[in-house]
Amino acid sequence: MDIEIQLPALLFAAPPAAEQPPLWLTNARLFDGTRAPVRDHVGVLVDGGRITRVGAAGDGAPDGSVVIDLAGKTLMPGLINGHMHGVGQVPDPGFGAQPTLPGTASHLLGAKLREFLQYGVTTVRDMGTYGDQVMENRQAMRFGAYRGARVLTCGLIISGTAPGGLVFEGMYREADGPDEVRKGVREQIRRGADFIKIMTDGARSVELESGVCRHSDGSAASLPNQLTYDEMTVAVEEARRMGYRVAAHAEGLAGCEAAIDLWMQTVEHGFYLHRRPELLDRMAERDVALVPTFSSSYVFAGRDLDVGLDGDPQRYCTPELDAVANANIRELEKTLQAAQAAGTLLVMGGDDLELRRGGVWIEVQRLVHHGLPAHDALVAATSGAARALGLDELGQVKTGNIADLAVVDGDPIANPELLGDRGRFWLVLQGGSAVAGSALEVGVADLGIAG
Ligand SMILES: [Zn+2]
Incomplete structure (x- = not known):
C-alpha cells in the first residue's frame, strides 16, 4: 500500500559530511542489496553524500576524486x-x-x-x-x-x-x-x-x-x-x-x-x-x-x-x-x-x-x-x-541513493560468519562519511617506530 510516509529519523540523521572530494571505490565485488548476482570489478562513485555512479572499475575516476582500491573486498549497502x-x-x-x-x-x-x-x-x-x-x-x-x-x-x-x-x-x-x-x-x-x-x-x-x-x-x-x-x-x-x-x-x-x-x-x-x-x-x-x-x-x-x-x-x-x-x-x-x-x-x-x-x-x-x-x-x-x-533511498547500491555502504574484507555471502568479525569491516560509510572500519583504526602497535 502506498502511503506518503513521515520518517523523522531522516530529519534527525547526523549532519552531512564536511566538504570532501568524491570517492571512487573501485575493483570491488558488489552485492547491491538485491537478488541480482554479485558482480566483480565494479566501481562506485560517492559524491555529496550520495551514490552518483555505479559502473565498471575500468570507467576510471573523475578528476580530483580519491581512489580507493577494493580488490579482494565486497562492497554492499549499509x-x-x-x-x-x-x-x-x-x-x-x-x-x-x-x-x-x-x-x-x-x-x-x-x-x-x-x-x-x-x-x-x-x-x-x-x-x-x-x-x-x-x-x-x-x-x-x-x-x-x-x-x-x-x-x-x-x-x-x-x-x-x-x-x-x-x-x-x-x-x-x-x-x-x-x-x-x-x-x-x-x-x-x-x-x-x-x-x-x-x-x-x-x-x-x-x-x-x-x-x-x-x-x-x-x-x-x-x-x-x-x-x-x-x-x-x-x-x-x-x-x-x-x-x-x-x-x-x-x-x-x-x-x-x-x-x-x-x-x-x-x-x-x-x-x-x-x-x-x-x-x-x-x-x-x-x-x-x-x-x-x-x-x-x-x-x-x-x-x-x-x-x-x-x-x-x-x-x-x-x-x-x-x-x-x-x-x-x-x-x-x-x-x-x-x-x-x-x-x-x-x-x-x-x-x-x-x-x-x-x-x-x-x-x-x-x-x-x-x-x-x-x-x-x-x-x-x-x-x-x-x-x-519505507526507506526508499537506503538498502541498495544504486545511483541516487544515500551513500550508506559497508566494505567487507572477504565475501559475506559465501562466508556470512564474517559479519561477526569487526576486523573484517574495512570501511563503513554513512551518508558518504567514513564512520567506521579497520582501515580507519590505528592501534598502539601502529605507533611504534619501524625497524
Ligand atoms: Zn521486540
Whole structure:
C-alpha cells in the first residue's frame, strides 16, 4: 500500500559530511542489496553524500576524486537491523555498588549505536524502549556529538491493558477503547516516532500472555488478540491518516491475520504462519513483510550464542516459557521456509535484547541455518528491510541513493560468519562519511617506530 510516509529519523540523521572530494571505490565485488548476482570489478562513485555512479572499475575516476582500491573486498549497502530494542544495558556491578543514575542507560545505548557502525549496521529500527533514551541519542547524533546507527523508533508500544504492561513496565502505552488508542497513536507522533507499533496479541516472554496456562494444542498459535478489531482498526486508520507505517507484534495466527487484513506493513514474529500458507500468500500480494526474529527465541530458550538446537541450553525464562521458546524456533524454521516459497518480503531483525556485537551477524547466521540462502538473508538485511520500512533511498547500491555502504574484507555471502568479525569491516560509510572500519583504526602497535 502506498502511503506518503513521515520518517523523522531522516530529519534527525547526523549532519552531512564536511566538504570532501568524491570517492571512487573501485575493483570491488558488489552485492547491491538485491537478488541480482554479485558482480566483480565494479566501481562506485560517492559524491555529496550520495551514490552518483555505479559502473565498471575500468570507467576510471573523475578528476580530483580519491581512489580507493577494493580488490579482494565486497562492497554492499549499509546493513539495516529491522527489529531491535533501543535499551542501554547497565551491568549489575554487585551488591553495594553506587546506585545507577537515570541517565547512564542512555550513554550505554549510545555506545551500542556506535558499535553498530563498526559491524556495518548504519540503520536500526527501535521496536520499543524505556523513557527518552532513544530520542536523547538521536538528538545527540543530530547535533554531532557522535556518529552511530540512524534510528527509526516506534516510541512506546500501543497495547491493551495486559500482563506485559507489568513485565515491560514503561515500554508500553496501554490504551483501551478506540478513542484511547487513537490518543496513544497521536502521543507517539508527538514524541517523534517514525512508525506505530501495536501489540495485536501477547508475548512469548510473559507467562500470563504466552498461552502456557491455557488448554490448547501446546503452542501459542491460537492466542487471542489483546486489542479488539475496532481498536486495531483505529490505530491503523490514525497512523495512516497522518502518514505513518504500522508494525504488528503478532505471534498467534489471529494477530497475524488481523495485521494482514488491516494492511499493517510488518508482522513481527509470526511463528506459526506456516500453518496458514494462504496468509503468507496474502502477505506477498499486499507487500506485508515478515520479521522472523529468531534471536529473541534463542535468548528465551537459554541458547544465547548458539546457532541450531544442538547445544545444552541454560535456564533464562521460567521452564514453561523455555519450552515455548524452543518450540517457537522449530515453528519459525517452517515458517521461514514457507514464507520464502510464498515470496513474502522478509526483513532481518533479531529482536536481540542484548545487542551483542552489533546484533546482526548471529541473526543472519540463524536465518541461514534454518534454511534461508545467505544471499537472501543479506537481501533481508538491506533492500528488503529498506522496502518494508519505507526507506526508499537506503538498502541498495544504486545511483541516487544515500551513500550508506559497508566494505567487507572477504565475501559475506559465501562466508556470512564474517559479519561477526569487526576486523573484517574495512570501511563503513554513512551518508558518504567514513564512520567506521579497520582501515580507519590505528592501534598502539601502529605507533611504534619501524625497524
Ligand atoms: Zn521486540
